[in-house]
Amino acid sequence: MAKKQHYIEWVYEVTKQIPKGRVTTYGHIADYLALGSARMVGWALKQLPDGNRIPAHRVVNHKGQLSGRHHFKPPEEMQSRLEREGVTVVEHQITQLERYLWIPSQELIWEEPEFE
DNA sequence: CACTTGACAACAA
DNA sequence: CTTGTTGCCAAGT
Numbered sequence: 001m002a003k004k005q006h007y008i009e010w011v012y013e014v015t016k017q018i019p020k021g022r023v024t025t026y027g028h029i030a031d032y033l034a035l036g037s038a039r040m041v042g043w044a045l046k047q048l049p050d051g052n053r054i055p056a057h058r059v060v061n062h063k064g065q066l067s068g069r070h071h072f073k074p075p076e077e078m079q080s081r082l083e084r085e086g087v088t089v090v091e092h093q094i095t096q097l098e099r100y101l102w103i104p105s106q107e108l109i110w111e112e113p114e115f116e
Numbered sequence: 117c118a119c120t121t122g123a124c125a126a127c128a129a
Numbered sequence: 130c131t132t133g134t135t136g137c138c139a140a141g142t
Contacts, residue, residue, distance in 0.1 A: 026124050030137095037137035042123035061124060068123030078123095 007033060011044040014104050018058040021085040022102035023094060025062045032104035046071060057081040064097035 010033050018024055026038040035041065045056045050073060057078040061067045069078040069092060079089045088095045 027126095030124080035138085037139090038124040039122065039137060040124090040139075043139060045123055056123080059123075062126095066123090071123055 007035060007040070008044040008047060011035075011041055012048075012054055015045070015054050015056060015059060017104070018055055018102055020055075021087060021100065023058045023060055023064075023082070023087060023097070023100045024102045024104065025060060025064075027062050028103050028105075029059065042068065055081075058102075060094060060097075064094035066092045066094075 011029060014029050014032060026041040029041045030036070030038040033041075041059070045054075045059060045068065048054055048056055056068070057066075057072070059068070066078050066082075066089065069075045072078045079092070082089050082094070087100050094100060
């Protein structure tokens with residue numbers, strides 16, 4: 001469809017762009033898509049059907065907490081997937097969020113990790 | 117149609 | 130540091 005009636009699709013597209021082992025926040029996606037509200041991102045992801053191929057587990061809130069874990073089956077699946085990708089999660093929160101954070105607007109300047 | 121809820125976030129106190 | 134308030138927008142009741 002030439003004209004997307006729903007930005008929800010955009011949220012899904014951006015989410016699919018998150019590299020493995022990386023994470024981003026609702027706020028950054030909302031800002032990148034200019035949704036005006038980070039809640040729209042959470043709302044959009046909540047609409048995802050089970051068994052989807054969207055890596056929604058890579059989206060956390062600005063504190064790095066897995067606030068959407070209760071929407072996975074089972075809830076621990078979100079943390080399991082992250083840890084499987086090398087992301088450390090403690091007490092439902094990602095440690096060293098800055099280390100894994102991936103910002104949509106920076107996807108173009110994605111040249112070298114520069115990480116340790 | 118009015119009010120509440122929510123996978124959020126920024127800010128005030 | 131913590132808790133409370135406000136802005137945001139769609140969906141549910």
